[in-house]
Amino acid sequence: MTSYEAGRDTLGPHELAVLSDHARGRRVCIARRGATVLNIEQRLPGGMHDFAAGYRDAAELDTRPGSRFAIMLPFANRIADARYVFDGQAQDLQPGVPSGQRASRHGFVRGTDFAIERLEADLEGAHVVMSTAIRPDMYPGYPHALELSVRFSLQADGLALEVGMRNVGAEAAPCFFGWHPYFQLGDTPVDSWELCIPASSAIRTDAEIIPLPGAQADVPLEQWPELDFRQPRPIGALKLDNGFAGLHADADGLIRTRMRDPHSGLGVVVWQERGIMLAFSADTVSRDVRRSVALEPMESYANAFNRPECAAAIRLEPGAERRFRCGVELLHS
Numbered sequence: 223m224t225s226y227e228a229g230r231d232t233l234g235p236h237e238l239a240v241l242s243d244h245a246r247g248r249r250v251c252i253a254r255r256g257a258t259v260l261n262i263e264q265r266l267p268g269g270m271h272d273f274a275a276g277y278r279d280a281a282e283l284d285t286r287p288g289s290r291f292a293i294m295l296p297f298a299n300r301i302a303d304a305r306y307v308f309d310g311q312a313q314d315l316q317p318g319v320p321s322g323q324r325a326s327r328h329g330f331v332r333g334t335d336f337a338i339e340r341l342e343a344d345l346e347g348a349h350v351v352m353s354t355a356i357r358p359d360m361y362p363g364y365p366h367a368l369e370l371s372v373r374f375s376l377q378a379d380g381l382a383l384e385v386g387m388r389n390v391g392a393e394a395a396p397c398f399f400g401w402h403p404y405f406q407l408g409d410t411p412v413d414s415w416e417l418c419i420p421a422s423s424a425i426r427t428d429a430e431i432i433p434l435p436g437a438q439a440d441v442p443l444e445q446w447p448e449l450d451f452r453q454p455r456p457i458g459a460l461k462l463d464n465g466f467a468g469l470h471a472d473a474d475g476l477i478r479t480r481m482r483d484p485h486s487g488l489g490v491v492v493w494q495e496r497g498i499m500l501a502f503s504a505d506t507v508s509r510d511v512r513r514s515v516a517l518e519p520m521e522s523y524a525n526a527f528n529r530p531e532c533a534a535a536i537r538l539e540p541g542a543e544r545r546f547r548c549g550v551e552l553l554h555s
Contacts, residue, residue, distance in 0.1 A: 226343040226376065228350060233260065234280025239341055241348035241376040248552070250376050255283050256332045257352045257372045259291040259403065262381060264552055273490060273552055275404035275504075275514035286332050288507045289402045294329045295370055295387070296356065298400025299500065299524035301326045302432045304363070306527035308396050315363035328402065330361050331370065339371070347377035358391065367391035368538075380491075382549035389538040396527050398536040399546045400520035404504065408486030411512045412503050418454040418480040419499055422468030425523065431463060432525050439523070440467050451501075454480065457515070462503040465524065469499060479517055482553065489553035494519035495546060519548040 225245035231238045233253060238260070241250045247265025252258065260283070262274040276290050277283045286292070304315040304326035315326040336352035343349070353371040356364065371386040385399045407415060423440040425433050433439040443450040449464055469477040479499050482489030492499075502516040526532040538544055 224343055224345050226345075226348040228341045228343040228348040230341070233283065236280055236283055237338075239338060239350040239352070239374070241350060241374065243348065243376055243378075246378070248376060250374070250381055252350060252352070252374055253283055254335045254338060254352065256286070256334060257293045257336045257354075258283065258332075259374075259381075262550070262552070264554060266554055271488065271554075273405055273407070273488070273550075275406040275510065287509075288404070288504075289328050289332060290404050292328050292332045292402040293372060293385075294400035294402055294520070295331050295385075296364070296366075296368060296395070296397040297329050297527060298398060298518070298520040298522070299327060300430070300432055301527055302430070302525050306363075306396070308527065309394060313363040313365075315361070317362050328400075330356060330364070336372070347375045349373060349375045366393070366395035366397075368395060368397060380549055380551035383547065385546045386543055387538060387545075388543040389540050392540055394540065395538050396536050397538045397544070398521040398526055400500075400518055401548060402516060402518050403492070403550065404514040404516045405481065405490050405550075406514045407481065407483035407488040407490070410483065410485050412457050412515050413459060413512070414456050414483065414485060415515065416454045416482045416484060417451045417457050417501065417515075419451040419466050419501065420470040420477060420479070421452070421466035421499065422470070423466070424449040425465035425467055425498070427465075427524075433465065433523050433529070435529075436531065454482070457503060460503065461505045462501045462515070463505075465498050465500045465520075467498055467523075469494075469497070481515060481517065487555040490517070491551040491553065492517040492519060492548070493551070494548040497521045497546075498523055500524070521546050
């Protein structure tokens with residue numbers, strides 16, 4: 223008999239998928255709205271702890287402050303001035319919006335109700351597959367047709383995501399994935415939390431948090447020691463909103479970013495197959511400032527639609543599918 227269970231619940235008008243691991247005392251709630259993780263709960267000796275600093279109620283899920291646990295598709299983070307050129311065609315994601323008010327962030331699907339394609343449990347875990355689609359007439363500046371799916375699996379080692387992006391249109395499309403989870407490890411501010419990111423460089427950005435062009439963006443950590451987290455160390459007073467590149471994988475091929483609160487003994491390991499890690503210390507959020515950290519696995523750089531060196535990686539040909547895997551392991555002592 224399996225210890226895993228997959229069921230349904232609601233949060234106000236929103237339908238949730240609930241994945242449970244009874245043997246390990248874990249429960250994950252995922253809303254159809256945006257395929258948004260709301261809770262990653264773990265039973266501990268003192269009671270339940272929620273590792274997810276997610277939305278607290280239906281109103282927050284509707285308004286999406288801070289893009290907590292956002293599925294970022296077909297692009298992650300920002301596009302400079304909400305404009306880009308693809309295959310010689312100039313595109314404007316915000317036509318008619320004046321300069322100074324333009325901001326295109328985190329893709330299109332945060333407010334979309336995904337369909338639940340499968341909800342099941344087996345001996346290996348509890349799983350839900352959620353899907354949605356993008357069509358040429360849905361969003362200004364994105365005349366492409368994509369089928370998108372996200373498979374969440376609660377397994378012995380934590381929560382895994384497998385994302386599928388399929389181009390069902392007649393022309394190539396730019397597309398890449400990012401995830402925007404926030405984690406809370408205890409009752410203390412993040413200053414004492416220890417962070418370890420296996421990167422060789424940090425990404426320098428302009429005032430709009432757009433990576434600088436080309437090789438100017440990648441700064442070796444030897445030249446930027448305040449962002450050097452190759453060995454675990456406290457975040458301190460540092461205000462993090464930085465991408466990290468040149469990520470080094472472990473022997474199994476996965477890249478692991480680690481964070482731990484030495485006071486509570488709680489920690490997380492965020493893993494990904496490739497790409498960029500972005501760390502954000504939640505200094506500008508609307509609530510619980512510096513009480514959580516966003517560790518964001520991204521398939522490519524922010525503003526990748528405008529970076530020639532990213533063009534091949536984000537290009538999806540007609541009929542082609544690309545997949546990306548990432549996830550989180552829970553640590554407690």
